[in-house]
Amino acid sequence: MACRAAISLPSLCLARTLKPSASASGRISSGSAPPSKPYRPLRHLLLAPSRFRFLPPSFSHFRPSSRACPASPVAAMSSSSSYQKELAAAKKAASLAARLCQTVQKAILKSDVHSKADKSPVTVADYGSQAIVSLVLNKELPSESFSLVAEEDSADLQKDDAQETLERITALVNDTLSSEYNTVVSDKDVLAAIDSGKSEGGPHGRHWVLDPIDGTKGFLRGDQYAIALALLDEGKVVLGVLACPNLPLTSIANVDAHYSENQIGCLLYATTGEGAYLQSLNDSSTVKINVSTVDNPADASFFESYEAAHSLHDLSKAIAEKLGVQAPPVRIDSQAKYGALARGDGAIYLRFPHKGYREKIWDHAAGSIVVTEAGGIATDAAGNHLDFSKGRHLDLDTGIIVTNKKLMPALLNAVQESIKAQSASHL
Ligand SMILES: Nc1ncnc2c1ncn2[C@@H]1O[C@H](COP(=O)(O)O)[C@@H](OP(=O)(O)O)[C@H]1O
Ligand SMILES: [Mg+2]
Secondary structure, three states, X not given: OOOOOOOOOOHHHHHHHHOOOOOOOOHHHHOOOOOOOOOOOOHHHHOOOOOOOOOOOOHHXXXXXXXXXXXXXXXXXXXXXXXXXXXXXXXXXXXXXXHHHHHHHHHOOHHXXXXXXXXXXXXXHHHHHHHHHHHHHHHHOOOOOOOEEEOOOOOHHHOHHHXXXXXXXXXXXXXXXXXXXXXXXXXXXXXXXHHOOEOOOOOOOEEEEEEEEEOHHHHHHOOOOEEEEEEEEOOEEEEEEEEEEEEEOOOOOOOOOOOOHHHEEEEEEEEOOOOEEEEEOOOOOEEEEOOOOOOOHHHOOEEEOOOOOOOOHHHHHHHHHHHOOOOOOEEOOOOHHHHHHHOOOOOEEEEOOOOOOOOEHHHOHHHHHHHHHOOEEEEEOOOOEOOOOOOOEOXXXXXXXXXXXXXXXXXXXXXXXXXXXXXXHOO
């Protein structure tokens, strides 16, 4: 069965999302709050329908159906890959999670938004996506010990007033899984699946790393987001999958392009030493991808967060000016930035969080291997490779920069000079 079509957002909205910041009034350029989107709730999916049977919690009821998975392994991957079965499982998990997220993005209600201590929005889709990935990985890789480092935990869902939300999540999870498995999971299964993501990771053994919805703010706006899943083996990222339901299948460098439903929805993936690939979320056609070959900064364009709270836009601007970049920044949410860079839509990604912010490994693990396998480099602002072996956080010097090998020396230089100049001006 083919995955459902990606999204019903008007193409105008998507084109605006991808437009670089050429003018101060644009949604992308200003970083100002975009107009809220009118969503039509699909109540039959968000409220637990009676056709879902809540059986006793047991993953042993979890049986695959005979239906084919749209994200099955592809011929483009070498058969010698040592992580092939993990890759197939990860693609399946991320594709199904993306399907759940698409359903919710179409249906989202204000009341589905919770508030975490850090004020970032959490939706039923975050929890549902995390539950799906955990359940599918466990089902597809039953003989392996399972460790998952993931963003969400079920603490808020365990509260008395969250029962209705939990039932909605369970219904969504069952609805999504029913296309691939003959199974019905219970509320308790869903809570257990979410809480399997509490691993601390670290330098030894294998750990899955998941951001169930990266770019939650973009998701809520109807813009870009990603389901980002990676595998660490002895502290190194060896596999990464980015499901980006709203990312056009063709380059977003053409900012005036409009896209129809069947032209969006990307699954980008890589395993160590095997290159990076792009597949449609809706079918299995696959292409190998490579980063841009641009070596003159004047011809480069750069990505950064849509949210000014996530990255210092002024510093990026100063770096771009020092480098001689002519194009305005392309501001989009989530690790879709890594995906777009990996296929050469732009040449540079700059990320400089405000002082004191600690980056989480799930915000970069999948994206970084997709880019490095496509021929790029991701480092911190001091030029150190990103180290995913330190637990749930990255230990970083200042920020993250990503580009191709030709541009990296000049970029690093511009970054360090700009940071120095900024510090001096703050003295
Ligand atoms: N103050 C901050 N500075 C930098 N990153 C932040 C941040 N607050 C949240 N984030 C992270 O930025 C991610 C989104 O990145 P981007 O800006 O590239 O879309 C968020 O992921 P989630 O949306 O999964 O919470 C969150 O982990
Ligand atoms: Mg994230």
